[in-house]
Amino acid sequence: MNVAKWISTAVASALLASTIGTTTIAHAEENTHQIENESIYDVLVDRFFNKSVENDYNINAKDPKAFHGGDFAGIDTKIEHIKSMGFTMISLGSVFSSTTYDGSAVVDYSKVERHFGTSKELKSLIKNLHKNDIKSMVDFPINNVSKDHAWALEENHNDWYTVANNHRINWNTNNPDVQQALIDAATNFIAKYKVDGIRLTQLENVDTAFINKMIKALKQQDKELYVISNEPSDADFDIDYNPQTIGTYQSIFKNVDEDSSKVEEPYKPFVNGETNKPTALMIDDLNSARFTHAAAEENMFPPTRIKVALGALMTMPGVPIVTYGTEIAQNGVKPTETHAAMDFRTKEDIMDYLEDLQSVRNKSQTLRTGKFKLLENKNGLMVYERYSNDEKWIVMVNNTDKTKRYQLDSSVIGQNKELRGLFESDIVHQSDNGKYNLVLERELVELYQVTDKKGINIPYMIALGLVYVLFIAFIVAILRRGRNRKNA
Incomplete structure (x- = not known):
């Protein structure tokens, strides 16, 4: 047993629990059906987990371009893994009958890919996701589909498509019959499987007016359906996608002390009210x-x-x-290298961090949809405010190679307040000069909740005592085990 990990986990869990337990996180009376409330976990069915052998047709895990065997049942088996990290939505990619493992070379929009499982298994997966308060989303590729697509093989459909350079086909979306066929395929799918979102992909040369027509039809089918894309578009999607976001955040966070001046660029139009569409925030995606x-x-x-x-x-x-x-920490430069099978036998360090981080985010409407103000941004040190009428947070990101200090003025926080750090368990009081002095070690992010000044944190002291009790009990158990083994 890893004693150090056990102790550190016990300490972190107890302290975080005590901090959250003594601090009321506000739940504003707002419309919770806003896509900003979601955090999306993006997967490829074939590369996630292989549970059922019944759908393992001609799989070859050694061939990076072949099907590897992942299926709907595999994701169903790993729902707890997704839930434990706090994600509220899973994007399954394209699940339609396809000649490629990523589902992009669609053969038939009316059928699910048999390597992934059956229609019944997909319905069961979505039902079980909903039982665990996780929404589901699928990709709907509009173009770049298989040359053997069912529609292309029908008579009198020569004017429905054009052949692309890669021997796939693109639909003639100026053709009213093609438009209606695509809309019917997408709306029939969401009616049958009750998914919570559709991501329209492969939009190149597709008229914006038609995309908006399709979005409108999808939302008429389900008014709470999220419709997004992973490509830039002027259409009425629920989020704004900017392909430069990944490059921006990789350049800022790949190392310490990097130029962070562009950290606001992806979401600044939304914060400034120039658009009503929130930004997709990513450090990579399935294509990067x-x-x-x-x-x-x-x-x-x-x-x-x-x-x-x-x-x-x-x-x-x-x-x-x-x-x-x-x-x-999966690696890779290009697909298919970046589409390696998920390994569930690795350390849980990042997963534990996500669990704690999203536990706070999912409980706070303000952290998800509140207002934003950048207070400091210099070479990796970022301090910003998330606030609403109900609560206020200060987030400090020390992306440098040194411990950093930052002074907050009382005009930002108010008089006689406390800042309660959730991860480093720091409580910051107003100093004699009226300032609030934040101190954070290198390569850490801390969330401070602003509260009214309190006395001694009794639950915190109890939790701290509990940590010592657990530690002593652990040592006693180890000693007893060693004594029993010696006697044996």
């Missing part, structure tokens, strides 16, 4: 190089870099989208 690669290229320790990046991502304005495998 992994964040781990960027950190490793700098000779940095990827798990630490990932935790700092996620700490910022989960507390900034927007919708965090995290690629599967980030929690195990």
